[in-house]
Amino acid sequence: MTIQWFPGHMTKARRQIQEKLKLIDLTIELLDARIPISSSNPMIDEILKGKPRLIVLNKADLADSRTTEQWIAYFNKAGHAAISVDSSTGTRVNEIPVRAKQILHEMIARQISKGVNPRAVRGLIVGIPNVGKSTLINRLAGRHIAATGDRPGVTKGQQWIKVGTEMELLDTPGILWPKFEDPLVGYRLAMTGAIREQILNVEDVAFFAVKVLAKRYWDATSERFGVTEPPKDLEDADEIVRVMEDIGRKRGCLISGGRVDLEKVSGIILRELRSGSLGRISLESPEDLLY
Structure with a gap:
């Protein structure tokens, strides 16, 4: 996205x-x-x-x-x-x-x-x-x-x-810029609430959030959401979705057939990230500029 x-x-x-x-x-x-x-x-x-x-x-x-x-x-x-x-x-x-x-x-x-x-x-x-x-x-x-x-x-x-x-x-009113040259910038802004949710695919943003949290703050994520198995491979989309579904089951985000409502659990993940419920979290560091 x-x-x-x-x-x-x-x-x-x-x-x-x-x-x-x-x-x-x-x-x-x-x-x-x-x-x-x-x-x-x-x-x-x-x-x-x-x-x-x-x-x-x-x-x-x-x-x-x-x-x-x-x-x-x-x-x-x-x-x-x-x-x-x-x-x-x-x-x-x-x-x-x-x-x-x-x-x-x-x-x-x-x-x-x-x-x-x-x-x-x-x-x-x-x-x-x-x-x-x-x-x-x-x-x-x-x-x-x-x-x-x-x-x-x-x-x-x-x-x-x-x-x-x-x-x-x-x-002054807040000013964004016409184009995010780095797509990761757009995701980070969306994760923190700088972009109106009406224009977002919430599941995509939550997917990216889980990927970042698993890499940087898995212990805090595990403790907050009650999930114990981190993704085996951060580049494996199925593994990230599996963690999102695990969180959804823990939070009762189920629909017919026992399936996880990914939209609902995505909203939960983003709200708790933005509110500080997962603890003090930084989504980028100066070291990221070296890569």
């Missing part, structure tokens, strides 16, 4: 971002800590035109902490400031304005040298759908301002939000 999605409102959102760049001091690129590369829009460098950037790995509470540390080191080595946060609970969110001012220390120093009180830092938050931009903004602002939801496409327009007296943020 090839997953592609680029609705018209995303073309409009890209244009709106480019129009606002002259007002922006830095960009805050929000990534999903479980899939930092797959959730990074490859068009972002072109869109932002070299603006200073702070990379924020959100949903860190759902990601493998050791893998997240590896990603922080990876981005730092590449010359990007990076931090991991959990916008749902607020963990480390307050460090974002501090890191932003560190990145812009030269600009702030110039203002001070001219005898001008430094104005509030102006940041632009960018990220793919459902990565948690609105939740993060509400945390930073300390009040409910931006609409939130557990589905992509909640933020419809742009708005400025004050974060205390030292930062102003511009929220």
Whole structure:
């Protein structure tokens, strides 16, 4: 299955971002800590035109902490400031304005040298759908301002939000890109809920999820779903389906003739993966970039 999605409102959102760049001091690129590369829009460098950037790995509470540390080191080595946060609970969110001012220390120093009180830092938050931009903004602002939801496409327009007296943020709709050159990117985005389920084949996505879980987190998968026999060969489709059917039997997803309802069990697998019910799971690591 090839997953592609680029609705018209995303073309409009890209244009709106480019129009606002002259007002922006830095960009805050929000990534999903479980899939930092797959959730990074490859068009972002072109869109932002070299603006200073702070990379924020959100949903860190759902990601493998050791893998997240590896990603922080990876981005730092590449010359990007990076931090991991959990916008749902607020963990480390307050460090974002501090890191932003560190990145812009030269600009702030110039203002001070001219005898001008430094104005509030102006940041632009960018990220793919459902990565948690609105939740993060509400945390930073300390009040409910931006609409939130557990589905992509909640933020419809742009708005400025004050974060205390030292930062102003511009929220933007999530932007995907026209084509996923690597089909695995599409699957990872689908697994984490960044793409609307209405356009997906849920069984295909769950199939891929089971394959990834069996490779990286079989113990957690076995414990959560009560299955004991891992696939003998990850490249054998029948073996992956067999594991899905085992999970379905454990969860009572049966239809006439004692057959497993693969659509129903696929929904269960994806919901529990996304919610963190299987534990802290990362779906890609810096090592994957070597292959």
